[in-house]
Amino acid sequence: MSSHSFIKFLQHPRLFGACAWYFVPGYLFQALSYFSWVCWITPDNVVVNQLFGYGSGLGMSLITFDWAQITYVVNPLATPWWSEANVLAGFVFFFWILTPILYYTNTWYSKFLPILSRTSYDNTGAAYNVTAILGTDGTFNTTAYEAYSPLFLSTTFAVTYGLSFAAITATITHAVLFFHKQIWAQSRRSIDKQPDIHARLMARYRQVPEWWYLIIFVTMFVFGVIVIEVWPTQFLVWGFVLALMIAFFYIIAIQNINS
Structure with missing residues (x-):
């Protein structure tokens, strides 16, 4: 950046103000x-801190002066309102309604654990020792697992896991229901015949030969198979192929939703 450009940047009040303000919540306070x-009102109340705290609670206070926190999940300036409303409604239901119900009813022995934690625990409340349930070859040892402890997760961690699997299923379902015609039509057209704005912009550039992609794919696939077969990864080649197929289908579904 030249000195002239830097001076113009400093003269822009909104940009300069935003950058200057970030030092307040990010560093000074x-x-x-x-x-x-x-939580400041009743700092010793466990339930209040679990529900309204941010570091180890559900964050029901809902106030922040940090733009980085506001845009942590979605950017409100770049995301449609209906999408933001869906995220907010889902968050409120699953984390502000369902999670407290599960926690305070001691579902999955949740009251013995923090309500918000990314750590997995054993039956003594200590951090789970993963190496204690692995064999010498690094695979899961059922006997050692039964002798050690079941795996316990905090309520928010368990709910997040469930939502992750639900999101995977919902992504494919949504793409099939709402984009199947578009996906089929676009897959049969060349890039210069596709009507969307992205295709028209890309049509200005010379198209990369498809054999370039084919060579890269085959090379990386061979390297992947060699690693699986030579090193003791405990992974099978058919699992590698399945992972590539899953990634292929999800790329199509996710990009249609994002666009």
């Missing part, structure tokens, strides 16, 4: 980033 004002 970090409590503004996680503004848990309810």
Whole structure:
């Protein structure tokens, strides 16, 4: 950046103000980033801190002065309102309604664990020792698992896992229901015949030969098979092929939803 451009940047009040303000919640007064004002009223109340705290709670205070926190999940300036509303409704239902119900009813022995944690635990409340349930070859040992402990997760962690699997299924289902005609039509057209704005912009550039992609794919596939067969990865070649197929289908579905 030239000195002239830098001076023009400093003269722009909104950009300069945004950059200057970031130092306040990001460095000078970090409590503004996680503004848990309810917890300040009753700092020794466990339930209040579990529900309204940010660091180890569900964040029901819902106040922040940090733009980085506002855009942590979705950027409100670049995301359609209906998408933001879906995210908000899902978050409120699963984490502000369902999670407290599961936690305070001691579902999955949840009250013995923090309500919000990314750590997995054993039956003593300690961090789960994964190496204790692995054999000498690095695979899962059922006998060692039964002798050690079942795996326990915090309520939010368990709900997040469930939502992850649900999102995977929902992605494919949504793409099939709403984009199947578009996907089929686009797959049969060349890039210069596709009507969308992205294809028209890309049509200005010379198309990369398809054999370039084929060579890269075959080379990387061979390397992957060699690694699986030579090193003790405990992975099978058919699993590698299946993973590539899953990635292929999900790329199509996800990109149609994102676009």
